[in-house]
Amino acid sequence: MLTVETADTDGQPRVIMDGDLTFATVGDAHTALSQYRGSEIGLELRDLGAIDLAGLQLLYAAAQSTAPDGPVVTLVDTPAMARFRAMAEYCGLPPLGTVPRG
Amino acid sequence: MGESHDPVDVFREEAHELLQQFEESVVGLGDEPDNREFLDAAFRALHTIKGSGSMFDLTDLTEFAHDMETAFAALRDSGQSAPRRVVDLALEAVDHLERLIDGGASDPDRQNHAALVVDELRHLTGVDEEPASAAPPRTGAGDSPEVTTIRGTYVPSASTFLVGTNPISLISELGSLGALELSGSVAAIPGWAAFDPQACYLRWEFAVTGQVAPQDVGDVFMFIDADSRVELEGDDTDSATGRDSGAAIDSDAAITDGDSADRGTSDPATEGVADAPGSGSGGAATNPRGTGAQSIKVRTDRLDRMVNLVGEMVSLQAQITLRAEQLGDRLMAAHAEQLERLVREARGLSMDMHMVPVDRLFAPFRRHVRALAAELGREVSLEVSGTDTELDRNVVEQLRDPLLHIVRNAIDHGIEPPDRREAAGKRRAGHLRLLADYSGAMVRIRVSDDGAGLNRERIRARAVERGIVAEGDHLTEDEILDLIFAPGFSTAETATAVSGRGVGMDVVRRNVEALSGAVTVRSTPGRGSTVELRIPLTLAIVEGLLAQVGDQLFLIKLEYIRECIDGRAAVRGGRREMIDFRGEVVPTLDLADFFGIAGDRDDHRPIIVIEAGDQRVGLVVDSLLGNHQSVVKSLGRLLAGLEGVSGAVFLSDGTPGLMLDIERVVRRAIRRAS
Structure with missing residues (x-):
């Protein structure tokens, strides 16, 4: 299960996700982030449960997304995010956040 | 996230399984240093532990597994046999990996030792020039021309x-x-x-x-x-x-x-x-397309809960069946019968799911035996068989320490030093056998060695010295051997790095009996000893015969029961009552006497002939009430010391009963008869 909350941090909306970020939940995550099309938001992952490549791929898509078709997402560095970074490294994928937008 | 579904716990459970694969592969390499499959399997296990650990930020684990993996990769790429020392070092590393997987606190001494192990491994496998690093090894193949x-x-x-x-x-x-x-x-x-x-x-x-x-x-x-x-x-x-x-x-x-x-x-x-x-x-x-059986992993606490629930269903179903009989309601009785079938099937399935191969218990002994033999200056070849035999998962966990103690005893006190064995005309290496098989509704686990055997005279002398028996007591050969399980017989032992415990055989027996099991020993001087554990297949739900003595109800597990006979046919005589059971003279034990239950009784009461191991005893009871399935509950502190009872059961109307500890009751009856 994935729970999504929103917060406002220094005037920038922040989407906080908590739970599993897997094939089963990436649709919900995508929908939640899509509400901020054209806006700059922060994406913070907290107590992550299960993760998989589909979840990691969603983070790449979010980090590459540009306005106006999508949200402009900044990935907040959290311990949960570190798990995805480790997965990316293990899979030989580029570091999260280093891929140019667009 | 689901209830307390911590992915790190899942990772740890699986990493332990991988570590077991690693250990088995390394032990296999010890026996067959050129076997590439063992080498590859060991490498794969390390590789996956490392990769998974990195995803959970377990840096120490990742680094250590990486160093080990690098050494094994070099060994693999070199195409050479696995040196004996590499095998020993790898097995030493297993303990450290185990602690790292569990995220245990780092003990500086252990860390230093682990670092030394890795250094030597890297040196022996030719990678000592490469500094240790946590980075995933994307490069670094050997220079072999065949690569x-x-x-x-x-x-x-x-x-x-x-x-x-x-x-x-x-x-x-x-x-x-x-x-x-x-x-x-x-x-x-x-x-x-x-x-x-x-x-x-x-x-x-x-x-x-x-x-x-x-x-x-x-x-x-x-x-x-x-x-x-x-x-x-x-x-x-x-x-x-x-x-x-x-x-x-x-x-x-x-x-x-x-x-x-x-x-x-x-x-x-x-x-x-x-x-x-x-x-x-x-x-x-x-596997999305396969038509074969697929599997999922289930957390053990959920499995335990399900087994308990099925156990409660069994009790409830018994109540419904009883109620239908009391009311004479045929429709309700038919439904109850159908329910009974379904519950029985659910019970069978839930018990199956609780079973694990006994290899889970035996596997670490391949390493333990090597370590013990090295520590104690013995040469030991280990034979393991019956590893597919299944046991209740909880039983397996509770048998680890008792079995370790028995194995340690076999190597320490049974198998002689190589020179002494040679002098006795034996092979230098002692033979230790771990065997599991089914025996009715029990699983038999035997630890056999071909060592010196137990010295009955010394056992008896020590028992007298410790006041366990008197000098003049008449004891059979088997009774003398049985003294090694008596409380106070074992000397206080010092916990060692290998055993880590320091329990005596009395504790072994107590632990096994707590599982409603039994432990016995056989020994032949100069030829070796066999310690046999008999353990029920499962602890979850028992099926037994309900008997009454006075107001007290007793449940006797069906697997122990040979037959119920009419007391009038029995031959009785004086204090040592005996019956003629199919031509065999069998001692009886009156449960009323055993538990001190007062009342006027005659000689016509039924007798339940029970069998434990190769011993038979007739239990005299007041009446037989029929079969009963039940979840066994612990006795609680008040009744925990009650001899001859191993648990509590509850009838459909809530009436409590006691589950007999048949092994103990039989021993008591045999002792009285002899």
């Missing part, structure tokens, strides 16, 4: 996640073939509006360097879906058009767990973590 590099591209289909393929598992498997250079691409991920979060847009280029053939690499991708593409450089079969994996899937529809396990490619980082449908969480478990 080749196979390059390729893997483009998963859009539906890869949907059909349950897990690219991480494939990557892990590629890594197990040799040094892996991997370059993944996210360039195909479209813009947000066109992005389908469940489609796969990732792709990889890879190069595997090692003693590897294109076929090996192709086999990694054998079961990917038909729309995925794999191109290998220089491999005509799979080039250009990609591998037609659809045929492979269709022709091998029944992909089973065994296939995956044998390849040792399971990747806990993803198998245990992602439990969502189609998340690609584990090769065999998510």
